[in-house]
Amino acid sequence: MTGRVIVVGSINVDLVVAVDELPGPGETVIGGELVVHQGGKGANQAVAAARQGADVVMLGAVGGDDLADGALDALADEGVDVSRVLVSADGTRTGTALIAVSSEGENQIIVAPGANGQVLPEVLETVDPAVGPGDVVVVQHEVPVDVVERVILDAAACEATVLLNPAPARAVSSAVLAHVDVVIPNEHELAALVGRPVPTDRDGLAEASQALGGPMLVVTLGSRGAALAMSGTGGDVNLFPAPEVEVVDTTGAGDTFVGALAAALTRGEPIERAVDTAVQAAAISVTGAGARGGMPRRPRT
Ligand code: RIB
Secondary structure, three states, X not given: OOOOEXXXXXXEEEEEEEOOOOOOOOOOOOOOXXXXXXXXXXXXXXXXXXXXXXXXXXXXXXXXXXXXXXXXXXXHHOOOEOOOOEEOOOOOOOEEEEEEEOOOOOEEEEEEOHHHHHOOOOHHHHOOOOXXXXXXXXXXXXXXXXXXXXXXXXHHHOOOEEEEEOOOOOOOOHHHHOOOOEEOOEHHHHHHXXXXXXXXXXXXXXXXXXXXXXXXXXXXXXXXXXXXXXXXXXXXXXXXXXXXXXXXXXXOHHHHHHHHHXXXXXXXXXXXXXXXXXXXXXXXHOOOOOOOOOOOOOOOO
């Protein structure tokens, strides 16, 4: 039996406006029509894993407002188990992201966390059957830091495989990182982890991997694909180029990568193959609008 993907993370509603160019500080730009998509890094990763055929449990929180049902239904429609998602009882709103997408497909995102701030540190204990070896636990930085840290420690204690997507960027203590199996930053997030900008050539990534110590390092490089630095291999870095695609919207590409990687690991794919699977899925995801619009489904074999 394959394990589950258990995602602890944010559930947002995305308010999206297309613009010719992203505004600079102090600048106002006129955009297109407001479009509402379902989003949140955690929820997007759960959907990406489900579309790759994984058995997925979502742990997070929504508000007691009119956005909550849509957010939960969208997950349930993808086959994600939302039975343990907390519904806020105190009037807190569902997490909301304000997103501008440029004609080049680049984005700017501001998140109002709302109910995502109410996820409890001991949330992994609510999973039934209990988390165990074979399960892949995925967490990102859109829930409070004490939740992220406790989930990593609890998941490691249960002998699950622990994936940390440190997005948005913030530092992580080496004591916590030591319990992570695979850390998946982009270039900015890698700089926050290491404490300095990191050149994304083989030498730079090998050095960054040594500096991070324990976990395998998988760096997403946008249209260039991804790089994998195995821990303890004396600096071996493998590069996985992405196919060329027509970019519509890069929102959620990193989430697609993480969800697809998690799903591949539950199938027992070796890490190199799992990273390649994730690169292909993330490339396809940018060809559709919205965080989940281009997320691919894995053909049933
Ligand atoms: O990674 C993309 C996601 O970031 C969006 O869906 C938005 O909700 C923010 O969480």
